[in-house]
Amino acid sequence: SGERLKMELEKTGLYDFFAPDIFSTGEVGTREPKPSPNVYLHALSHFGVPAHEAVVIEDSVFGVMAAKLSGARVIGFTGGRHTWPGHADKLTEAGAETVINRMADLPAVAAAFKEWGGLVD
Structure with missing residues (x-):
């Protein structure tokens, strides 16, 4: 909520x-709960950002699926209290392009995404 x-x-x-x-x-x-992409589609529309230029950070399998369905790029996050062994693998299987377990790693991943294409300043 x-x-x-x-x-x-x-x-x-x-x-x-x-x-x-x-x-x-x-x-x-x-x-409609995730994996419906509606909340991500709403955010993309609100900010006027094309999906291929957006990056979503998600910690749940259904969240990763929803973000992928919206057309955004997805980074999985396993730094929360609810992480379990194999969590990163499940996020990757759901569609996360990479997984981080510390937010301190986010700038390097964002820079790599930009280098790989699809993101703009």
Whole structure:
């Protein structure tokens, strides 16, 4: 839910960085859960970004599937408390192009994605 998402982002100190552009299925007018790509399609439309220029960071198999269905590139994330042995493999099988377990690795991956093509400044 949107409230749970807000609480989690506040707990990590990230809420003010993303607000007010935070979306969940309730806010986009659909109750279709992931792997429906609707929440990602809404965000792409909201920001006016073509899907092939977007990168999604996802920690769930269904989230990776949804992001791929939207046409975005996907980075799997296994740095959360709910990670288990084999989690990275499952994210890759679902469509993540690569998997990181520390957000500190994100700039290098973003630079590599840009070099591989499809991303713009």
